[in-house]
Amino acid sequence: MKIQGFLTKHTNQITLITGILIVLGMLSKYLFQFTLGYQVILAVASVIAVIPIAVRAWSALRNKVFSIELLVSIAVIGAFIIGEFNESAIVTFLFLFGSYLESKTLQKTRTAIKGLTDMSPTTATLVTADGTEEVDVDDVDEGDVVLVKTGSQVPVDGVVVEGNGYLNEASITGEARQINKQLNDSVYSGTMVENGYLKIKATQVGDDTTFAKIIELVEEAQDTKSKAEKFIDRFAQYYTPAVLVLAVLVFAFSRDFRLAITVLVLGCPGALVIGAPVSNVAGIGNGAKRGILIKGGEVVDTFAKVDTLVFDKTGTLTEGNTAVTTMHTYTTNADNQLALAAAIEGVSDHPLGQAIVTYAAQKSAGVAPVLDDTETVKGQGICAKVGDQSVVIGNQKMLTAHQIELNSAQLKDLNDLQAGGQSTVIMAVDGQVQLIFGIADTIRPGVKDSLAALKAQGIKKLVMLTGDNQLTAQAVADELNLDEVHANLLPEEKVEYVKKLKADGNTVAFIGDGINDSPSIANADIGIAMGSGTDVAIDTSDVVLMQSSFPALVHAHGLAKKTVLNTRENIFIAIATVAFLLIGLVFGYIYMASGMFVHEASILVVIFNAMRLINFQTKFDKQQPAKTIQAATA
DSSP states (O other), X not given: OHHHHHHHHTHHHHHHHHHHHHHHHHHHHHTTOOHHHHHHHHHHHHHHHHHHHHHHXXXXXXXXXOXXXXXXXXXXXXXXXXXXXXXXXXXXXXXXXXXHHHHHHHHHHTHHHHHHHHTSOOEXXXXXXXXXXXXXXXXXXXXXXXXXXXXXXXXXXXXXXXXXXXEEOHHHHSOOOEEEEOXXXXXXXXXXXXXXXXXXXXXXXXXXXXXXXXXXXXXXXXXXXXXXXXXXXXXXXXXXXHHHHHHHXXXXXXXXXXXXXXXXXXXXXXXXXXXXXXXXXXXXXXXXXXXXXXXXXXXXXXXXXXOEEEXXXXXXXXXXXXXEEEEEXXXXXXXXXXXXXXXXXXXXXXXXXXXXXXXXXXXXXXXXXXXXXXXXXXXXXXXXXXXXXXXXXXXXXXXXXXXXXXXXXXXXXXXXXXXXXXXXXXXXXXXXXXXEEEEEEEEOTTHXXXXXXXXXXXXXEEEEXXXXXXXXXXXXXXXXXXXXXXXXXOHHHHHHHHHHHHHTTOOEEEEEOXXXXXHHHHHSSEEEEESSOOHHHHHHOSEEETTOOHHHHHHHHHHHHHHHHHHHHHHHHHHHHHHHHHHHHHTTOOOHHHHXXXXXXXXXXXXXXXXXXXXXXXXXXXXXXXXXXOOXXX
């Protein structure tokens, strides 16, 4: 093991020495006409180069694996037997040089991991009874309070207990924009304080932080093999012995030892072995740079076959926060009436009331009046006294209880809002209706365009499953052009519907918030979590969209399809190369050295083909603002 480790560590130097010796050998023969020196130098070069190859072959044999290195080692022995030192030297050099280029290229495809790892915080400013102390991040425990100033990284997952600041959460979400953090807000390890200062109580530290889990997840994903890779691994176990048998048969029938050795060399399936994993690593790395965490090559394969997308509504298709979408006014003093509504609803913590308060603040409504008296009527609304005015604000039951009637125009507006699936709040002053609010959970920005892009990428059916009422669900479905909508569902009923879709022959992906929908996510062929990396999202789902954005979903699906296509291209290139070499050998156009050159060139072709995935973008990506595809490592 020590010898193998030493040789692996110094393979680059061995490759360089072999190359120099080959050049010196060529010079001694063609420049100085020193044939004996030429043969000796190339023999030495062959021995030096074949040692690390033979050691790897022996190590594989001990594990009952017939590797490519075994073919090369036997070929070099055969070349020595027939005295073809130039062939053995060139073959071993090209093999080592190909391995060198392969490893360098794979390193490039893993830049997402390196970028994430480099962003990991190493120290923390711990708040103590005596002030502050700089400590190693591993020395911070749960419950400790750390201080993070402008320009510093948050070293733990935690909650803000003091201070105010703007954080860049690109390392978590993949989107480089500043988020304001205040008292009681959650923050994540690895994020950067762009402005301000924060004191943070640690809730998760070390390997338990969201950032550490993201790194671990992507590392594991890049090492998880796809079906194509598993097939190739099984194929290689039988392919190498088959080539050895073929070489023996060639020699038995032709008595041409050189031809048999050439068959060994040209039969090395290098491009086939490297083609699938390098595509897998490059594709997953592309996703990681954009805050899309894909759990391995097998997930990529299945995701590429998905034809049915099933969505939760609240928090997935919609923002998950109620907001005023419409306000009908029946007064000439709308601003002051809106300020009055906000003042009354300010005494309540009801979500509909808070939506009105937020809306008024956004619209810079008039000056809020002083309330003389308020009374909350459960299930109806609020009664208030403002000076000599009597105000009621709530639902239709509230108006009926106070014998307030709507005229035909007001009734039509109310019915239209309710038919559109919106909740309604009505405000009347001294018995006269002044305002009607339509309040709904707003649809995420860009969802409609994203769903259309998914259809263009091959998704056949878009389905929404929700626990909301049918009217509200249908309104959202109509706006987004969904194919099916099923409302009033309990979590277990959603699971049953997902199972039914699968039983009908559909390949199903379920997209939810990763918490309430975790049973459906787990039962789908592909589970996709919209969210900033909660424990449940990471553990349950196959894909995590850290930005919680639908453009990221479009990119993830397009990337999966492109990665699978890229893998197939590489397999075709590899098989076509072997066929070309064997045909060329039969017709006398390919020899050992030239064949090895083509063989190594095919390895580079499949690697460079896979590298195109590193910067892959869908057509939809190119239409989006740059910030929506901002890389986490930018």
